[in-house]
Structures are given as C-alpha cells and as structure tokens.
Amino acid sequence: MARRSELAALVAFGCALGAACNDAPPPLASALVVVDTDLPVPKAASHLRVDVYGADGRWRESRQFPRVRPDEWPASFGLVSPDESKPTDVIVRLRVYPEGGTRDYRGERAEVRPTYAQVRFPANEAELCAAAEDLPPQEERTLRRGLVPISTDRCQLSIPVSGRAGSVAVRVTIPTRDKYRFEVVRTMPLFEIGIDTTLALRRNCTDSATEIACHDNINEESNWLSSLVVDLDPGTYTLLSNGNSRDAAEVTIRWSKASEWDAVPPPPAPPVTAAREPTPRLLVGGADLTPVDEPSPSATVERFVRVRLEPGVQATKRVLLGGKCLGTPARVSSAGTDRIDVASVQTCIDGDGTGPIPDAEPASTIPPSVVGTYLADACAEEDSDDNVVCVPGGAFVMGGPEMDNLDLSGRGKTLPVRSVALSRFWIDRREVTVGRYRQAIAAGFRVKNAADAPVDNAGPLDTNGLRTGTTYSAKPMNRERYPLNSIGWQTAREVCMFFGGDLQTEAQWEYVAGGADAPNKRTYPWGEAESTCEVTVIDRVFAPVCKGFRGPEPVDAAAMAADVGALGVLGLGGNLREFTRDAANAFDHPCWTAQSAVDAWCDDPAPAYRIARGGSWKGAFVFARVSARWPTLPSTRSTDVGFRCTYPRPPERRWTGP
C-alpha cells in the first residue's frame, strides 16, 4: 500500500510535468448482493437458495448454501458482467427455507394461491332442497353434513333429536323403470369410529310425506352406513342422507342401476401431453444441471429482484427475505425449456403484497443482520405467573417427516412442513383442571350443550367406562387437581372463552412444545430424551410397559415432574392429549395455504375431526412428539382428552390452584 502511494505520487508528479498519463481501467460492471433474513436461524431459516436468470429469463445459475448460524448472516455473493459498453440486467431469485423444507422440483406452473371459503350449511330443509345438485349415476359425490338437524326420514325417527346431525341431498334422474341402488359408500370420520347415517328417497324434496323408502344400517354390528335398493319409475327424485350421530361429516354417495353397481366406471381419459420433465431446466454447456429438489413454498420466504450492472460501477444491493413474505410464494411460469417468463412473475414486495419484479435496493453500508427479529416480541419475567405463561412471538416450522404416516384418514399428516409466525400470546401453564372448571361454574359459566359436558362421576376414578373415568364430579371428590377430561370440543372452547381466551391453536401448541423461541425445535416438549414412563404419564394402558394408575394423574403429580417444556409450561407431553382449535386437515389443504402465515390456524366451523396434540395416559410413547397430530372427533368425550387455553393478553379472570 505504501509503495503504491509512492508510485501514485510519482505518476501525479509526472502528469504535472506534462508527461503522458495512463489511469487504471474502471471496474467491470458488478454488484455485491447482500441477503439477510429476519426469521430465526436455524429454526425457520437455515438454507439460502440463489437462482440467477438473464434478462431474457434464461436460467443461468443455481446454488444453495447452508447458513445454519445467525452469525453467517447476512450472506453475500457477487454478480459481474464483462460487457463494458452497456448496462446488463440480471434477475435474481432468492429463497430462504429451513432444514427439511424442500420437495421434488416440479417446474414453474404459475400456481395461483388457492381461495378458501368456509362451508355454509343450509339453515333449513327448503335451503337444503334448493341447493341439491344433480348426481349422475356411478359418480361419487362427497357432501359436507353439518351439525344441526334440518330434515329427517322414517328410519331416523327412533333416534332422539339430541343424537341427530345435519342432512345432505342430491337430485337423481331415473331414465327407465328398473331396480336402482343408492348407497353411502364412504364417510369422514371413518365409519369404524362411530359415524352413522340414514338414506331416504323422496319424490318431492320438501315434502316428507312423499318418502318412497329409507334405510339405516348396512350391518347392525359392523357397518352403520346406509344402502337403498328400490324399484323406480322414470322421473326426478331427491336422495337425502341424514345423520344419526352428533358430528359433522363428509358423506360420499353413489347410485346406479342395481345390476350395474359393480361395473367399474371407465377411468378418465389420460392427458394428451406425454409425461415430461418439469421446466424450465438449468442447461449449462450442454449439461442438464437442474436441481432435483426445490424449496417447499409452504416453508419458504421468496423474492425476485432485478439487479442492473452498470459499466464502471461496483454497486452493493441489499435484499431482505423477511417473515412478512412467509406464505407468499412467487408466481412464476415457464417460458420454454430453459427459461421463465420474466414479465409475468409476481413476487412478494417485502410484505406489501405482490407485484412485478422490482429493482434491488441499493445499499451504501451493510447494516448488522436482523436475524431473529421478526415478530420477536419478548416476554419479561413478570409477564408470567402460576396461571399463565407469556410466550414470545416468533416464527417456526410446523410438522416434520417422522410422524407423517401415522393416520389413515390423511387429516393428521405432518408433511409438507409449514412455516408459521406467531404474535406474542399467553398460554395456560397446565391443562385445565377439575378445580378450575368448578371455579368457572361458580363464577357463572354454564354449559350450553349437556351432551358435550363432562358427566358427573360421583364415584372413584376408574377409566374402564366414560362415567367412571371422568375426573369431574358435581360434588368435590378430592380430584380438583386432576386434569378435566371427558369434555367435548365445543364446551372446552366455551370454557376458554369464559376465561377471556380461546382453545390453543395447533401452531401455538407446537410452537410452545417445540421450545418457542429457542434456536432449535425440540423433539419432545421436555427436550430430546426419549419418551418413557419416567418422564410423564403416558402409555399406562398396557402394564408392564408402564406401571402406575391406568388413567390420568393430578397435574402436579410426581409422575409429571419431568414433563416441563421450555418457558415452564407443564404437561404438554402426557396425561391428557389436548384439543386444539383447528380442524384436522393436512398442511397443504386450502384452509392453511389460502391464508397468511401469521397466527395461522385451520378454521372450519364443522369439520369431521379436530386436532388434538400431545401424549396421554392411554396413548403410546410416540405421541408425545412435538410434531404428532391426532385427528379427534369433536363430540368425543374421551377420558384421555383434555385441553388448555391461550390468550392474546394476560387474562383478567383468574383461578386459584392449578
């Protein structure tokens, strides 16, 4: 450096004497692209994927970099153009995602964000009939059945109204006189778990006196779905299915001539286009270097920017992959074998919705990284007490691969993973107890639906039956410290609302159980130690696997002493599994994908299942895992299901004791 300044001084002197001068050539057009994120690292962001395209959309480069420590951010790389005659535009696609947040590369198909509208059930029989759609023969149609009875049939009349649910209806057009078969072929919940239906045929939908035939159970002992076989004249009829159980459901119906019932309908015509590789492809020097996987949109923050490289200028550009862009993947379409359609790209504009590709922001200095600052509202020590625990805001990844194939209904899948951000909230330190419920009743809480409330167990606790296995008793039986079980979802939610909160969402439960704002997500609420009898009250059904009372224990029992989560939340891993607010759907269902990632939950007024989380005295060890999901009937009053509440601010209504 000293020598150079000497030479420079000589040059300057020489120039001053009029000698010929020769300055250093200007730099090539280049830019240093500095990428930062405000998501927590590595919990919600641990890899950076960079794709570079030319201005014409041709895919030129792709790399991914593990950035698993906060001190590795911001990350930076360089762009350069050897063209000294004119500016060069480069399109850069940046994606940050967590470990496991990838899927097989599918090509660019300009996927539109789905819409999700909550189902609206007919309010009465007239609306049901007006909305009935035509159902062609052999076609299966799945209909949503609500909770409120709005119609009935002769086969249902023996069932008390309190045991009935809603109705679905379709119109069928009979072409010729023949024997026809109508059947409920499938339901969700699965029929083995207690769903029940009837089926009835009417000439006039709104007139029950025109009922031609009805049917209740295919098999009284093993199949409570319904099947009708009846001779019919040509004409249009209404097929109704009513509910003989208290849960909302999805009912799948089919009909045909009885003689053609087993004729399998022809498969749909295959698509005309032959199977092909997803495009665009990254073709470099004749070789196909296309990555086999890509960041999964449900767990990725993605932004496109345009970088202009000016001859003679070494610029610095800064891009923030911020949590505001979670759940807003870019819309990109392929424009050929090796390129994207740049003009049609819609990308997240730093939380201000989406728009065409913007220019990258220039940066004169590189500020310190903002890793981990998204929604990171902290909690002070005094924000928590014995009733409730303050949970700081933050982002994390829901789901994971290890629990994905547990549930045959498909509603409890834990893949694909989904990134979610949560505002600060408060959560019950313990599962709601009998004592707390009794205090709520004393303070004016009233159960709206007796069929949904805990029964009165005036005797000892014995989990061989629903009544004797219920921890609640109208007169205290020294079980005030036991968690409250045998309660339906709706009443549990109403208890939480009475205290100024709501049932915890799945995201809130998993966030707390996974360690909240700790750097890495826990496997179990208490940490990484395997789920065993020594840690919590779990798997008590089959002694000698776990010794101890075959049922729940008090929330502060010695057997629960080690079941302590981050922030001091107790009993997440065992005792009772806990209702959440969410409907049971896979994380790629529109109820998840259509909404923002902030404070997300799957909102459905009458789903077939709700999700319960956490292990229980009855369940196997594996269900204490943070990612495990239990689709559970909302009306179930199970001796191994309880709940806890969350609040947007510290609740004003308090309780004494656990």
Next chain:
Amino acid sequence: MSPRRIAIAVGMFLLFVGSFAWADESALERARIPFREGAKLVEAAEWDSALAAFERSRAISEHSLTVYNIGVCQRFIGRQTLARETLRLALARAKEHPDEMPALYVEQAETYIREIEGRLARLQITLTPPDAKIAIEGRPLVAVSGVTGQFVAGIAPAGEARSLGLAKLEVLVDPRPGTVVTFSLDGYDTIEVKRDLKPGAREDVTVSMSEQPAQMRIAANVKEAIVRVDGVDVGMAPVAITRPPGPRLVTVIREGYVPYEAKLTLKPGQDVPIDARLAVEGVPITKKWWFWAGAAVIVAGVGIGTYFLVRPEPERPDPQRGGLGWLVEAN
C-alpha cells in the same frame, strides 16, 4: 394392505389358535385379551396403541401371528428397519412352528420385507480411523447376521455409539430427511453428518476424524474491513470461516489502513480467534513537499521516461465475491 384386510388377518389368529393344541391354555387365554384389543385398535388405525397391545400379548405368550402383527404395526408407524427385523423373526418362528402361521401371512410377511428392503436407504460409510464410534439418530448399529460389514440402524434402543472396527461398512436406514449420523472418537470433536435420505437411496459418507476442519473467527478493529483467506474474499469482519487443517494466509484490508496479515497452520478441529489490528497508513516521505522540490530537476527528465517504461500495468479492481465466495457472470 387396507385396515379391513389386516383386521381379517388378525381375526383369523383366533380361529387358528383355537384349532391347535397349546401347551399353556391359560397363557393363551390371557394373551388373547390384549390381542383382541390390538385388533380393535388396528381397525381404528391407532397403530401405536395396537402395537402396545400386541406387545403385551407377546409378553404373555409368543406366537408367530402376534409377532407378524407387531411387525405390521411397526411398518405403519414408519419404523421400517424394525418392522423388517420383526417380520423376519415372525418368519423364523413360523418355520419352527409351521402350524402357527398360514401360508397367506407368510407370503404377506415376505412381501412386506421385500417392499421395506426396496425402500430402505443404504449408507456406504468409509471411516478413518476404523475405531471411531458410530450412531445414527442416537442409536448404535446392529450387525446383520450372516452378512459381513452390513448393519441396520433404528433397531437398538437409544444409547451410546459403538465402535465397529471397520473402515468400510454398509448401513440400512429408514429413509427420511434430516437423518443424523454421528461419529465420535476420544480426543476429537464429534462429527455429525446430516443426510436427506429418500426411499431406495444409496449414499456415500466418507469421514476422516483426523481431517476435521478448523474454524477461524476473524475480527477487526475497524469497520468494513475485508477479510481474505488464501487470497479469496470471504466477507467483511467479523466473520467465521472453516477450512481444512494446514497452512493458511489471512489478510484483512481496508483502504487507508496498513493491511494485516497472519500466517498460521490450522490443526484439525481447532478454533482460532484472530483479532486484526489495522494501523492507519503513515504519510510516506515521498509526499513531503520539500522532497519533490529537491528532486524535481533530477527526476523530471530521464527518470520519468524510465518510469513509464517499466511500471506495471494498472490493475482493474476485482469484483466482490461476498461472504459466500461466489461470483456469477451475467453474460
């Protein structure tokens, strides 16, 4: 296999067992109760609870179909290697007690095993030194009997890693993303290798405990100081860099400051903090006005001409590669 078929398969046990003489009728009767519970739980797709029920039944009275059902439950909860092991045990017992397992279930067990083996991922591990200990997902490996150098992960209970004494081995692993293989050896930092294993994948893992990278944590006393390691820009200080062991040249530069240089030899697993103190560049004597005044007449003529003949070509500034060390050419 649909749950309905499994239920039928499970129910058949009760028929078959009832047909044959049994050494301990009371044990069988006691074993039937949890077996029936397991069958009901299978129909409700509560695989874990069903598994526990069948295991309880097995603890009372061993039977090939009970072991088979345990293997099926393990398969459904994703414990593929364990399911494979259990189904093999069921088949082995069925050979010794041919009356216990109808041909239908023997065939089904063999089908499941083939399906699982097709799905298992295989890690080809090359390890130096061979006495390093290995664990996968926190569990030691179990040798496959009759096959030298082949091991299975996911069967042994969670516990301490074990040394296998082999430089090359193959491990059958449940395919899942984020599988962690841990290598440990006294006197060295533990190495963790994480792999995303797809069904049927074969992956090579080569680990040399003596070649663990070292880390340098380089800080500077001035802002926006560029750090170079072996001549390559690695970012602005402070920065943490890993490099293989061996000699390294660390340079920290900032315009207006005297460059900082450090030559060091990194050892395996070493963590080296480097605190670069940059000094403000001094004013060279050649900038003193009186020096040029005195030399002006002598240098102006021949000296300047000579200078322009021999000076090096002026250099174009290098484009920055950033902390990722990556430079993309746009054209």
